[in-house]
Amino acid sequence: MNMQLVEYFDVIVMGGGPAGAAAAAVLAEKGHRVVVLEREKFPRYHIGESLLPFTFHPLQRLGMVEKMRASCFVKKYSVQFVSASGKASQPFYFFSRYEQEVAQTWQVTRADFDLMLLNNAREKGAVVHELCSVRELLRESGRVVGVVAQSAQGETREFRAPMTIDCTGRDAFSALRNGWRKGDPLLNKVAVWTYYKGAKRDEGIDAGGTTVAFVPEKGWFWYIPLHNDIISVGVVAEGKYLTREGIKDPRTMFEREIEQNAWIKSHLSSGQSLGNYYVTGEYSYHSEYCAEDGLVLAGDAFCFLDPVFSSGVLLALKAGVMAADAVHEALLAGDVSAARFAEYGTFLRQGIENMRKLVYAFYNENFSFRAVTDKYPELANDIVDCLSGDVNKDFSKLFAAVAEFAEVPEVLPYGHPKSKLESTAVAA
Numbered sequence: 114m115n116m117q118l119v120e121y122f123d124v125i126v127m128g129g130g131p132a133g134a135a136a137a138a139v140l141a142e143k144g145h146r147v148v149v150l151e152r153e154k155f156p157r158y159h160i161g162e163s164l165l166p167f168t169f170h171p172l173q174r175l176g177m178v179e180k181m182r183a184s185c186f187v188k189k190y191s192v193q194f195v196s197a198s199g200k201a202s203q204p205f206y207f208f209s210r211y212e213q214e215v216a217q218t219w220q221v222t223r224a225d226f227d228l229m230l231l232n233n234a235r236e237k238g239a240v241v242h243e244l245c246s247v248r249e250l251l252r253e254s255g256r257v258v259g260v261v262a263q264s265a266q267g268e269t270r271e272f273r274a275p276m277t278i279d280c281t282g283r284d285a286f287s288a289l290r291n292g293w294r295k296g297d298p299l300l301n302k303v304a305v306w307t308y309y310k311g312a313k314r315d316e317g318i319d320a321g322g323t324t325v326a327f328v329p330e331k332g333w334f335w336y337i338p339l340h341n342d343i344i345s346v347g348v349v350a351e352g353k354y355l356t357r358e359g360i361k362d363p364r365t366m367f368e369r370e371i372e373q374n375a376w377i378k379s380h381l382s383s384g385q386s387l388g389n390y391y392v393t394g395e396y397s398y399h400s401e402y403c404a405e406d407g408l409v410l411a412g413d414a415f416c417f418l419d420p421v422f423s424s425g426v427l428l429a430l431k432a433g434v435m436a437a438d439a440v441h442e443a444l445l446a447g448d449v450s451a452a453r454f455a456e457y458g459t460f461l462r463q464g465i466e467n468m469r470k471l472v473y474a475f476y477n478e479n480f481s482f483r484a485v486t487d488k489y490p491e492l493a494n495d496i497v498d499c500l501s502g503d504v505n506k507d508f509s510k511l512f513a514a515v516a517e518f519a520e521v522p523e524v525l526p527y528g529h530p531k532s533k534l535e536s537t538a539v540a541a
């Protein structure tokens with residue numbers, strides 16, 4: 114390896130997706146010298162197009178709300194569920210619970226949205242190197258002090274900073290290399306998706322709503338209207354269900370599932386697939402630790418749950434902002450030890466675990482939200498709040514009620530910072 118350059122910053126951000134761009138924007142705005150190292154050249158394709166109402170708060174913090182309002186992204190006011198027999202529920206409108214500014218969110222093409230976020234970080238003063246892959250974490254005396262990165266031309270550079278934030282998404286760079294990445298004990302789904310042009314949209318205010326349409330065995334479709342007359346449509350289920358009869362080809366799999374839901378079939382019938390079919394599996398995991406000395410994890414690099422409630426981008430933006438605040442405090446204090454991120458890890462885990470309980474319930478054969486709200490109508494708002502992204506509320510009453518209908522998982526013991534003692538034990 115031919116080491117040519119060393120560059121010095123206050124903070125290195127690995128990955129320029131929503132978590133990385135959010136962290137970089139907040140820290141640059143506070144006057145820190147920040148570098149974002151991003152493997153791809155933006156705009157780049159990414160899945161994850163439907164935002165939740167509570168995305169408003171991190172977007173506001175980042176100064177992105179006006180840019181979103183001026184964008185071509187489809188406005189999302191609601192979500193509806195369609196039974197396996199093809200019958201649609203009344204849409205749930207977020208404005209029946211929240212003020213307008215929170216209640217209306219967006220369906221985004223991630224290539225454009227992520228570019229807007231990264232440009233926002235640039236505008237606030239972050240240096241961004243695209244086509245620059247992090248290859249290695251640098252450690253001195255047990256502390257992360259920077260990274261080695263490689264450009265598309267193969268040139269290797271060293272970046273040094275007192276703090277590094279890992280926002281590498283599902284690559285989960287540090288969690289994988291440190292052996293911290295753990296699969297979810299129960300969630301083990303496969304997703305197959307594509308894009309249609311000219312497929313049916315509902316009318317008026319419903320035109321931008323997300324639809325979740327069921328297929329047998331707790332499988333489900335997402336149907337997300339994007340701009341330019343494009344629909345993002347995908348099916349999620351157990352791998353053994355989707356690959357039944359030995360079918361492995363994503364297109365064949367997808368087309369077979371269309372036949373399982375009359376609403377999806379009729380909505381897609383006027384459109385045409387754009388031809389590309391994407392597939393991904395075993396995507397649910399978390400990192401045992403949220404930080405070590407000099408390093409903190411945010412977004413999918415820390416945890417990814419499940420696509421069902423569209424929580425990924427919200428959690429990534431929120432984690433990016435929170436990690437940045439904690440890093441700012443650490444730099445001011447001149448103490449970048451892992452212990453400073455204890456509160457950050459606890460808060461993140463609490464929100465993710467609340468969401469995880471509802472995701473588990475969703476996939477439970479015997480569970481329906483309707484059964485819970487029929488018995489406990491006063492808990493309907495708690496369900497709405499959690500599913501809208503207000504994930505850090507106290508939901509203990511809700512989960513006590515859910516437990517009457519479905520097993521509620523124990524909170525998993527992950528996400529605390531790796532203590533000095535543990536680090537020394539591993540190094541020894």
Ligand SMILES: Cc1cc2nc3c(=O)[nH]c(=O)nc-3n(C[C@H](O)[C@H](O)[C@H](O)COP(=O)(O)OP(=O)(O)OC[C@H]3O[C@@H](n4cnc5c(N)ncnc54)[C@H](O)[C@@H]3O)c2cc1C
Pocket residue numbers: 127128129130131132133150151152153159160161162163164165245246247248280281282283284286304393396411412413414417419420423424425426427429
């Ligand atoms: C099937 C599916 C459907 C989903 N649907 C939704 C949805 O509707 N709504 C929603 O909110 N979320 C959804 N998600 C989740 C969403 O995609 C993620 O949660 C979100 O993108 C996380 O943002 P991030 O910034 O953490 O990671 P990413 O957006 O993945 O960004 C990580 C960045 O790091 C870069 N990178 C990786 N490794 C390196 C490296 N070594 N060096 C430099 N750069 C690197 C990557 O190129 C990438 O740009 C879905 C996920 C799946 C799998």
